[in-house]
Amino acid sequence: MGSMLRGESFSAEKRQMFLNVFAKIPQRILWKWEGELPGKPPNVMIRKWMPQRDILAHPNVKLFMSHGGLLGTTEAVYEGVPILSIPMFGDQLSNIKTVVSRGAAEMMNYEDLNEDEIYVKITSMLTNPIYRQKAKKLSEAFRDRPMSALETAVFWTEYVIRHKGAPLLRFATVGTPWYQYYLIDVLVVIFLFVTTIFLLLYCSIFKFLLRLLIRKPKEKQS
Missing domain, CATH: 3.40.50.2000 (Glycogen Phosphorylase B;)
Structure with a gap:
């Protein structure tokens, strides 16, 4: 086992x-x-x-x-x-x-x-x-x-040595700031967008309810 x-x-x-x-x-x-x-x-x-x-x-x-x-x-x-x-x-x-x-x-x-x-x-x-x-x-x-696993490992090890670390093969995320790597900036934008929509809806609903409350007393007086 x-x-x-x-x-x-x-x-x-x-x-x-x-x-x-x-x-x-x-x-x-x-x-x-x-x-x-x-x-x-x-x-x-x-x-x-x-x-x-x-x-x-x-x-x-x-x-x-x-x-x-x-x-x-x-x-x-x-x-x-x-x-x-x-x-x-x-x-x-x-x-x-x-x-x-x-x-x-x-x-x-x-x-x-x-x-x-x-x-x-x-x-x-x-x-x-x-x-x-x-x-x-x-x-x-x-x-x-084309090559055995051992030959493949040897080739790429020597390739990295020949090209001084082979920076051209590195992932772009190697030099990416942590907040971009974890998409914090994107999440912040999404959060702000959703929060803005929510506030606009809240304000619109609040104003609508306020108008209704103002109308009712006037209707009673008339």
């Missing part, structure tokens, strides 16, 4: 669901788990931390179970590994929905987890080649660029 969520934070009930499912499948499971894991099946290896990037790059990896964080999702997409995600908070849901829409991922709701769903999702993604094919196709599209 990445660096922010601890695997041992799973409730005992949900933890047992995963252990039961893992015991039924022949694949070897690598699970980032911070504490003791009683009842661990022999095909499950736990570590407090694992080199996720290197593991995803291994050709024998069949499936990546993740919370859908941006970095882990990006790494899995780059390596063409299908993802089974349990999004927990933040951008994780939107991240994984994007991959689901490309056919390279599936998603489960943590609150509604049950053992049958976990087993069906895992076995279908392991046995149905379409997930792997979609993941590879997505990886090819992701990698298809």
Whole structure:
């Protein structure tokens, strides 16, 4: 579950669901788990931390179970590994929905987890080649660029150095006064405009009511 969520934070009930499912499948499971894991099946290896990037790059990896964080999702997409995600908070849901829409991922709701769903999702993604094919196709599209990410970073770093900070690429807001950046001047103008309209209407209504009050006594006298 990445660096922010601890695997041992799973409730005992949900933890047992995963252990039961893992015991039924022949694949070897690598699970980032911070504490003791009683009842661990022999095909499950736990570590407090694992080199996720290197593991995803291994050709024998069949499936990546993740919370859908941006970095882990990006790494899995780059390596063409299908993802089974349990999004927990933040951008994780939107991240994984994007991959689901490309056919390279599936998603489960943590609150509604049950053992049958976990087993069906895992076995279908392991046995149905379409997930792997979609993941590879997505990886090819992701990698298809004129320069690698590292080369791109190096180029723009050197570009900024060559052009002494590259001021031509800076946003205009860099030198904008704070009251303009936050549109305070615009808000003041709008406030003054609305206040003026309100005062004019108020004065007009006040004068109209005053005329009515003056007329009534005169009508009574006549």
